Amino acid sequence: MNCQDLQRLVHAYLDYELDLMTSLDLEAHLNECSACRARHAEMRALRDLEARQLRFHAAPAPLKARIARNMRAACGNDDARRWRAWRAATAVSVLALAALLAWVVLPRTLPGPHQVVAQSQEKMVYHIANSEDVATALRNVANLLEISPDARIVVVANNQGVDFLLRGARDRDGTPYEPAVSRLKVRGVDFRVCNNTLARRRIDSSQVIPEAKLVPSGIAEISRLQTREGYAYMKL
Amino acid sequence: MMPHVDAAYNLAWWLVRNRADAEDAVQEAFLRAYKFFGSFRGDDGRAWLLAIVRNACYALRGQAPGAGVNEEFDEQVHLPGMVAEGSNGPFCRNPEDIAIQHADRELVNRAIEELPVVFREVLVMREIEELSYKEIARIVDVPLGTVMSRLARGRRLLHEAIVARMKKESPK
Numbered sequence: 249m250n251c252q253d254l255q256r257l258v259h260a261y262l263d264y265e266l267d268l269m270t271s272l273d274l275e276a277h278l279n280e281c282s283a284c285r286a287r288h289a290e291m292r293a294l295r296d297l298e299a300r301q302l303r304f305h306a307a308p309a310p311l312k313a314r315i316a317r318n319m320r321a322a323c324g325n326d327d328a329r330r331w332r333a334w335r336a337a338t339a340v341s342v343l344a345l346a347a348l349l350a351w352v353v354l355p356r357t358l359p360g361p362h363q364v365v366a367q368s369q370e371k372m373v374y375h376i377a378n379s380e381d382v383a384t385a386l387r388n389v390a391n392l393l394e395i396s397p398d399a400r401i402v403v404v405a406n407n408q409g410v411d412f413l414l415r416g417a418r419d420r421d422g423t424p425y426e427p428a429v430s431r432l433k434v435r436g437v438d439f440r441v442c443n444n445t446l447a448r449r450r451i452d453s454s455q456v457i458p459e460a461k462l463v464p465s466g467i468a469e470i471s472r473l474q475t476r477e478g479y480a481y482m483k484l
Numbered sequence: 485m486m487p488h489v490d491a492a493y494n495l496a497w498w499l500v501r502n503r504a505d506a507e508d509a510v511q512e513a514f515l516r517a518y519k520f521f522g523s524f525r526g527d528d529g530r531a532w533l534l535a536i537v538r539n540a541c542y543a544l545r546g547q548a549p550g551a552g553v554n555e556e557f558d559e560q561v562h563l564p565g566m567v568a569e570g571s572n573g574p575f576c577r578n579p580e581d582i583a584i585q586h587a588d589r590e591l592v593n594r595a596i597e598e599l600p601v602v603f604r605e606v607l608v609m610r611e612i613e614e615l616s617y618k619e620i621a622r623i624v625d626v627p628l629g630t631v632m633s634r635l636a637r638g639r640r641l642l643h644e645a646i647v648a649r650m651k652k653e654s655p656k
Contacts, residue, residue, distance in 0.1 A: 259636045263610065265617050293585050294643050298611045301592040307493035311507050315489055315514050391614055395490060 249277040254284045262295050264383070304394070370399040373470055373479040376409035383419060386428055388482070393435055401432075402473060406442035406466030413441050413460040414451065426457055433459045442466030488530055489514075491613060492537045498608040499541040501597055509544050513537040531615065535623040538605065584646050591653070595645040603638030606631055 249257075254277050260266050261274050278285050372392065376385050385403065392399055405413055412425040419425060429439060439460040446453055446462070453462055463469040473479035492513060496506040513536045520536075587595075596604060609615045609623065617635075621628045 256633070256636060259639055260617070260632050263617070263635070265632070290584075290643065291639060293583075294639055294646075295611075297585055297587060297592055297646075298596075298607070298642075301587070301589045302596065302608075302611050303589070303593050304490075304612055305494045305497035305506070307489045307510065308503070308507070311493065311510060312489050315511065318511075318514065319518065387614060395488070 249273045251277075251281060251284055254278070254281075255287070258284075258288055258291055262292060370396050371473075371477065371479040372399060372401050372482055373473045374401065374403045374482045375466075375470055376403060376405045376412075377407040379408045379411045381409065382412045382425070386432065389432055389437055393432075393437070397435075400479075401436070402438045402440060402479065403432075404440045404442070404463070404466050404470050404473075405460075406445045410441050410445050410449075410451070410456075413439055413457055414455045415457055417457075426459070429457065429459050440466070440469055442469075488533050491530060492533055494612060495534050495605070495608060496537050496541055498596075498612075499538065499601060499605060500544065505541075505544055509537060509540040512544075513540040516540065530613075531619045531623055534609070534613070534615075535625075538623060584643065584650065587646050587650055591649050592646060595642055595649055598645065599638060599641055603634055603641060606634045607638050607642070610635060 254274060257266060257270065257274055261271060266274065278288055370392070374385050374389060376382060389401055389403065392401065411417055412419075413429065415426075417425045433439065440463045441456050441460045442465060443453070443462045444465050445451075446456070456462065470481065474481055489510065492510045493506055496509040496513070497503070500506050500509060513533065516539075517533055517536050596607065599607070606620055606624065609620045610617075615623070617628055617631045621631045624631065626634075
């Protein structure tokens with residue numbers, strides 16, 4: 249890889265869109281070229297700046313009301329059934345999947361897919377059992393909160409999935425997880441760690457970061473949240 | 485469906501950069517979405533809706549989506565601040581002595597607003613909606629490689645713009 253290639257690929261690298269081999273090539277070039285290293289740092293700073301400063305323009309309330317009215321009116325006609333099916337299918341893929349699961353798994357007395365989607369407060373339990381799933385899970389959680397700030401979200405970690413909730417844990421780039429977890433925690437996301445896993449892997453509970461709470465069994469917790477509290481389940 | 489209204493409006497705002505047009509585009513998009521939902525076969529409703537929002541925004545401006553960019557020319561353009569061909573390559577210019585991380589919110593948002601729309605839209609989809617390159621390629625209806633090059637070029641332009649604005653605001 250040369251400087252030209254790096255210039256072309258550095259953004260995809262920062263966006264986690266490069267495959268492993270290309271990433272390794274790119275990192276090797278970064279190691280030997282100080283100019284590219286400087287450029288990489290510069291672009292990383294730009295990415296951070298964008299993430300920190302870019303404004304999200306939420307829809308004004310009157311617009312939302314207008315659209316809701318239009319949609320309700322539209323739903324009153326013959327296409328209503330199809331429309332509702334479409335609406336369920338087009339909700340965030342996460343929600344659709346979870347709603348489908350809820351529909352299949354939960355008793356009939358619980359809401360069907362479109363009702364779950366239409367609920368004002370979604371309840372979602374994310375199950376993380378692998379350390380590779382953490383980045384995706386945290387991104388999904390943040391996305392969901394962006395769309396539904398009121399969503400109740402619980403993240404339950406067991407097996408290898410607990411690692412990111414241990415003190416000093418870092419992602420593959422060396423970025424500590426704790427700040428990201430703290431930010432989500434502040435926004436109301438609950439993190440729960442399976443004590444069975446800690447015991448099995450001989451990890452002392454003092455290693456768990458204070459943002460996370462211990463539960464006796466991760467699986468039992470997931471099951472409880474679904475059956476007793478009406479949470480939809482999401483496994484990555 | 486309603487959860488997507490914010491995402492739809494946000495994308496529309498960033499494309500048309502004012503509230504009135506953004507509202508019109510989003511309303512129009514939802515009407516179209518309703519009209520055509522029968523033809524929808526995908527599983528990602530958000531990306532599909534955003535594609536409709538994007539088309540509505542371009543239609544509002546009387547433009548074809550993607551107007552204003554010449555792909556062939558894309559990689560030929562030398563951006564301000566980049567050294568000419570034949571020297572040590574595009575990165576080997578003098579390092580900027582301005583630390584962009586201190587740029588304030590207003591300045592950053594203004595700089596993004598002023599990017600050409602083809603770059604602005606991919607940046608917003610990536611940074612705010614966190615869509616994957618594949619999803620963006622589907623929405624914008626261009627090959628994956630084009631998404632990658634537009635993001636790269638968009639960010640280079642943005643970097644230049646932020647540095648230029650910071651220099652202007654605090655002349656040494």
